[in-house]
Amino acid sequence: MTDDQPLYSGRSFRLGFQQALPVALAYVAIGAAMGVLGAEAGMSVGQVGLLSLTVYSGATQFAAAGLIAAGAGATALITTALLLTLRHLVLAASIAPHLTRAKWWHQVLIAFGLTDEAYALAMGRFTRQGPDLGYLIGVMATLYPAWVAATVAGAAVGGLIPDPKIYGLDFAFPACFLGLVVPTLKRARDWAAALAGVAIALFSAPILPGSLNLLAAGALGPVVGLAVDRAGRRKNR
Amino acid sequence: MTWLVWTILAMAALTYLSRYILIPLVSRRALGEGLKRYLDLVPASVIASLAAVTLLDKNQALAPDMALGALVTIGVALISRNILVIIVVGIAVVAGFRWLVG
Numbered sequence: 001m002t003d004d005q006p007l008y009s010g011r012s013f014r015l016g017f018q019q020a021l022p023v024a025l026a027y028v029a030i031g032a033a034m035g036v037l038g039a040e041a042g043m044s045v046g047q048v049g050l051l052s053l054t055v056y057s058g059a060t061q062f063a064a065a066g067l068i069a070a071g072a073g074a075t076a077l078i079t080t081a082l083l084l085t086l087r088h089l090v091l092a093a094s095i096a097p098h099l100t101r102a103k104w105w106h107q108v109l110i111a112f113g114l115t116d117e118a119y120a121l122a123m124g125r126f127t128r129q130g131p132d133l134g135y136l137i138g139v140m141a142t143l144y145p146a147w148v149a150a151t152v153a154g155a156a157v158g159g160l161i162p163d164p165k166i167y168g169l170d171f172a173f174p175a176c177f178l179g180l181v182v183p184t185l186k187r188a189r190d191w192a193a194a195l196a197g198v199a200i201a202l203f204s205a206p207i208l209p210g211s212l213n214l215l216a217a218g219a220l221g222p223v224v225g226l227a228v229d230r231a232g233r234r235k236n237r
Numbered sequence: 238m239t240w241l242v243w244t245i246l247a248m249a250a251l252t253y254l255s256r257y258i259l260i261p262l263v264s265r266r267a268l269g270e271g272l273k274r275y276l277d278l279v280p281a282s283v284i285a286s287l288a289a290v291t292l293l294d295k296n297q298a299l300a301p302d303m304a305l306g307a308l309v310t311i312g313v314a315l316i317s318r319n320i321l322v323i324i325v326v327g328i329a330v331v332a333g334f335r336w337l338v339g
Contacts, residue, residue, distance in 0.1 A: 022324035047241060054249035064248065074244040081248035087283075088255040094279035096263030107264065111257035116287050123280040124320065168332030171303065175310045175327030177288035181281060182314035190281045197282030198289040202297065205290070214286055221282025222275050229274070 007101050008134040016121070016138025023117050024146035026172030029164030031147045034061050035154020036161060041069035048155035052148045057115065059211060060084045061151070083210025090218030091119045098122075098131040106133060113140035117176055124180035188232055193225030302338070306331040 031052070038048040043065070051061055060081045067077055091114055099107055110133075122136040154161055164170055185191050201217035208216065268276070292303050299307075310327040317323060 019320050022321060022328065043241070047245065050242065051245050051248075054245060055252050056249075057252050060248060060252060064245075068241070074240055074247070077244050078247050078251065082251050085252045085255040088252070089259055090279060090283060092256055092259040093263050094276050094283070096260045097268060097273065097276055099260060099264045102264070104261070107260045108257065111260055112253060114256040120280075120284045120287065121320065123284070127280065128318075165335070166332075168302075168306070168328040168330075168335060171306045171328050171331040172324055174288050174291040174303065174307060175324045176320065177284050177291060178307060178310045179314045179320050179323030179327070181284040181288060182311055183318055184281050184284075189278060193278040194281040194285035197286040201286035201290055202293070205297065214283070214290065217286035218279055218283040221286065222278035225278040225282070226271075226275060 007131060008137070010134065012132045012134030013138040013141070016125075016132075016135035016140075017142050018138075020118075020121060020139040020142035022172055023121070023176050024142045026164070026169045026176075027117075027143055027146040028150040029167070029169040030058060031150030032154035032161040033164060034058065034065065035151040035156070036158050037062065037065040037069075037154075038151070039155040039158055041065045043068060043155065045152060045155045049148065049152045052151040055081070056112070056144065056147065057081075057085060058147075080210065083212060085211075087211045087214040087218065088114060090215055091116070094218075095119060095122065095126075098126045099133075101131065102133055110136060110140075113144055115143065117173065118143055120177055120180045124184070127184055187229075189225040189229035192228035193221045196224035197221030302331050302334045305334055 034052075035048050038051065038061070039045070043051070051064060055061060055064075063080050063084060064077055067080060092111065095110075095114070099110065102110070113136075118136065118139050121139045122132075125132055125135050181194060185194055197217040197220075200220050201213045204213040204216050207213075263276075288307075292307055293299055294303075306327050309330045310323060313323050313326050
């Protein structure tokens with residue numbers, strides 16, 4: 001996509017909507033489980049709904065339900081949310097160069113829906129086709145309502161909801177991430193960044209609180225990729 | 238539980254800020270070549286680490302159903318770029334394995 005091509009089109013919106021559907025299905029299953037946990041922790045349906053509508057982050061919401069059930073107070077909840085959400089800094093920094101032509105209110109909107117899955121789907125598209133706001137907004141328009149509705153339904157009807165593992169829906173997230181990362185691994189530096197990211201995320205998980213391991217992976221993995229790239233160029237000289 | 242409503246709103250503000258704050262800062266600047274190359278590699282690193290983290294269980298172990306699903310998903314991703322197909326096949330393989338093995 002070049003600079004004079006439209007940043008938004010109905011066609012790309014529909015494509016984003018369509019390609020996010022299997023992830024939305026997983027959001028429904030996992031979201032319902034989150035709603036059940038929230039209700040069991042003593043939250044009302046309204047509070048679970050407010051959490052999904054405003055926070056819109058699975059990791060933070062599951063942690064919040066657990067903390068509320070354990071009787072934690074506001075400070076513990078807010079600190080945990082901060083630790084779990086810091087990884088979004090890396091996602092935002094890497095998606096930002098694709099949003100130079102986006103209006104400020106597009107950026108405001110996109111930031112709200114920047115979940116891990118929306119980011120992965122969007123970057124899979126952006127790295128191949130260039131910036132495509134329609135696609136990203138289509139993805140968000142599928143995922144957000146699915147998550148909010150599922151968490152509220154989970155809190156309201158609780159035990160009637162089956163375990164998502166029975167249908168393999170818990171595999172939708174790794175499948176989404178693997179399906180998006182594999183085609184991007186073309187050069188030695190891509191492989192180095194990806195493998196270093198995985199190693200850092202896994203080895204630092206027991207040490208770092210919240211999702212700081214993902215922040216470390218996102219920030220340091222590319223440094224390894226760049227080092228491999230530099231070594232390769234030096235060798236070719 | 239009014240305190241909980243205010244706490245939820247504070248959590249929402251923190252989450253939103255972490256997602257938003259760098260977008261206008263980075264998107265408005267002319268980035269140097271080195272920083273551009275660095276940011277180009279961030280998605281591979283982040284998405285691969287998310288895949289690894291979501292594949293493993295709480296004890297950081299890889300269950301056989303997830304391992305099989307990952308192998309098949311990688312195989313499909315090598316021949317198809319259709320993310321819809323990749324995810325559906327992955328889910329079907331994991332669900333099928335669990336149904337067969339229990």
